[in-house]
Amino acid sequence: MHELSLAESMINTALRTDGVGADNLRVLNIKCGALSGVNAQTLEFCIQIVAERLGIENVSVVIEEVRPQLQCSCGQSYNAEDIFSECPRCGKTQHRITGGKDVFLESVEVNDGQS
Amino acid sequence: MARVNVDTPAAGKNAIAAEKNRRLFRENHVFVMNMIGSPGCGKTSILEYTAENSNVRCAAIVGDVKTALDADRILDRNMPAYPIETGGGCHLTAVQIGSMLTRIDLCKTDCLFIENVGNLVCPSVFDLGEDIKTGVLSVPEGDEKVRKYPELFSRTDVVFINKTDLLPHCEYDMEKIERDCRTARPGVKIFKVSATKGLGFEDWARYLEMNRKEQQNGK
Numbered sequence: 001m002h003e004l005s006l007a008e009s010m011i012n013t014a015l016r017t018d019g020v021g022a023d024n025l026r027v028l029n030i031k032c033g034a035l036s037g038v039n040a041q042t043l044e045f046c047i048q049i050v051a052e053r054l055g056i057e058n059v060s061v062v063i064e065e066v067r068p069q070l071q072c073s074c075g076q077s078y079n080a081e082d083i084f085s086e087c088p089r090c091g092k093t094q095h096r097i098t099g100g101k102d103v104f105l106e107s108v109e110v111n112d113g114q115s
Numbered sequence: 116m117a118r119v120n121v122d123t124p125a126a127g128k129n130a131i132a133a134e135k136n137r138r139l140f141r142e143n144h145v146f147v148m149n150m151i152g153s154p155g156c157g158k159t160s161i162l163e164y165t166a167e168n169s170n171v172r173c174a175a176i177v178g179d180v181k182t183a184l185d186a187d188r189i190l191d192r193n194m195p196a197y198p199i200e201t202g203g204g205c206h207l208t209a210v211q212i213g214s215m216l217t218r219i220d221l222c223k224t225d226c227l228f229i230e231n232v233g234n235l236v237c238p239s240v241f242d243l244g245e246d247i248k249t250g251v252l253s254v255p256e257g258d259e260k261v262r263k264y265p266e267l268f269s270r271t272d273v274v275f276i277n278k279t280d281l282l283p284h285c286e287y288d289m290e291k292i293e294r295d296c297r298t299a300r301p302g303v304k305i306f307k308v309s310a311t312k313g314l315g316f317e318d319w320a321r322y323l324e325m326n327r328k329e330q331q332n333g334k
């Protein structure tokens with residue numbers, strides 16, 4: 001289950017960011033590619049476990065699932081449900097996959113004492 | 116609440132170990148293929164054939180949940196082979212590969228095959244530090260595999276379609292599976308073979324030889 005080690009990596013990344021600490025970290029905003037092989041629910045579960053272990057309370061995890069991004073040989077760039085779908089412009093399936101394979105921590109939200 | 120941009124890819128322990136392996140492979144000019152396919156698709160049989168028929172200096176790391184049987188089969192054909200028993204693990208990890216590398220004479224190896232545990236899911240997302248992922252399919256598994264496992268086949272630069280000797284006994288649309296492979300990964304090299312009958316390996320032999328030359332130029 002690599003979600004656990006990804007969860008550790010993301011929390012570590014968050015805590016290494018300027019102005020972010022175990023006491024003020026509240027939200028992790030994550031982008032999870034449909035082709036990443038990472039299960040979003042499992043990832044969230046693992047982040048909660050890691051956070052708890054580090055004494056970080058009340059953290060929420062927001063995961064946006066990113067569809068595959070395809071670049072067709074005709075020049076059209078589009079998001080598709082699956083990588084075998086046809087290009088909306090030319091109808092072919094000759095594309096490069098330009099996105100949807102990665103998982104990354106996009107941003108975090110911290111409690112800065114104001115609401 | 117204040118929002119802080121981070122924009123950092125998640126790189127767990129495995130990714131860090133994989134980068135370390137990759138550096139070692141590059142320094143020693145070893146071409147590394149991570150072979151991924153269902154249980155019984157013929158990964159070991161392809162390596163057996165290669166051990167018997169290629170002059171390229173190869174070695175293999177062989178992952179299985181239990182036993183060193185497959186590594187022994189390859190060793191019997193005079194290719195150095197190192198078993199990793201995962202003890203239940205459904206894929207190899209970069210850390211396991213890293214700890215095996217101290218035992219392999221990388222200077223005298225042009226091509227290292229890593230036979231992953233038979234599984235089309237988990238191995239596809241665990242980078243081992245390899246140059247390329249190689250998918251291994253076989254005819255009796257059916258011709259929908261590429262569609263069912265896009266995570267894997269969007270990452271494979273080489274695909275074997277094995278057990279072609281069974282084509283007369285199976286309904287199998289070869290053109291369709293080849294098309295799917297190319298849609299999932301443009302530029303993929305496809306080798307249609309029968310490992311046990313030794314058929315269709317001409318292009319594979321040329322491919323290995325080409326990579327051997329490239330590695331040896333660097334040594």
Ligand SMILES: Nc1nc2c(ncn2[C@@H]2O[C@H](COP(=O)(O)OP(=O)(O)OP(=O)(O)O)[C@@H](O)[C@H]2O)c(=O)[nH]1
Pocket residue numbers: 152153154155156157158159160161179185232233277278279280281308309310311312
């Ligand atoms: N007919 C036929 N049988 C084959 C071919 N290649 C392999 N087999 C048979 O398929 C079975 C499994 O082959 P292996 O090479 O052990 O497969 P594997 O992918 O290494 O299996 P695991 O390591 O257990 O996942 C054996 O009985 C082989 O003899 C082939 O080209 N044609």
Ligand SMILES: [Mg+2]
Pocket residue numbers: 158159160185230
């Ligand atoms: Mg095997």
Ligand SMILES: [Zn+2]
Pocket residue numbers: 072073074075076087088089090091092
């Ligand atoms: Zn198009």
